[in-house]
Amino acid sequence: MMETFIKFADTLSTSMGKAFSWCIVILMGGTVYEVVMAYVFNKPTLWNFDFSMQMYGAILMMSGAYCLATEAHVRGDVIYRLFKQRTQAWIDLVLYFVFFFPGVVALAFYGYEYAAIAWKIKETSWSSPAQIQIYMVKSYDTCCRYIVSYSRNCRSF
Template sequence: MPVSHLIDGLNEIVGRIVSVVAILFAGIIIYDVFMRYVLGQPTRWAFDVTKQLYGFYFVMLGGYALRHQAHVRVDLLTARMGPGLRRWVEVAGYVIFFFPFAWVFARRSWDFAMTSWRQGEVTYGAVQLPVYPLKIAMFAAACLLLIQGVSEVLKLVLTRSPKPETPDVG
């Protein structure tokens, strides 16, 4: 499944790169705490920057989390199903719930991003940061999530179900 491998690889690369952002915003928070409580000179920009970075970090890891099956699941019903039926219930869940959500997320975040870009939207804090990069990241994240869903469905549909185990007679 070359398409699935390509999508998985893309989300893996994005996830690993974006995970570095956590180190960056943790460093900024430590710097701000040091400036505020040790030197008595709080920064005006650190809170707004870390808020933007955290939003970027959180939203961009959706496809990566789905790739690694780290999303919340309710397995109450599927836990009692056989592997074949479970796979088809998961496919139905993607078709009925996931893809419509991901499509609306992509469509609306595109609208938000373009409106923000046209208006030159900025934050309301002490330092006025542009908002459109975060909203463009929301659109990119929605697209990554959507294509990762395609990859997951391809894996469910095209992977052979495991053969039933036969006991050793030896």
């Protein structure tokens, strides 16, 4: 059951990461459009700043999940890999209880609170000239971080 979930999460993360990599092209197109509109026609857009911020945020979140699924993150395990596999398992177990559980509890508690407040006040972007609504993104962000951290740690065991 757990292996099926991990395989599903990895497949989803990998396919979504590849799909979202094309967002870089869209982001570049939006930036070129903004520069041309602002400097050639002297008519900057109101929406492009928000578009760029949201697109970059989506790319960043999906590339993190992709890197975890493909194990492409840079690691500092020079000493760790010298240990026997049993010792590595014990270290993983101890660190799992020291870091993972408190992190997930904090993420669940504060992430829920973070999203609930945003929904309550119908939060908008403070840095945006268009004042776009961001409360849905805050809910999505919390859920994605929880799922990615859970699936990453399931793979360890």
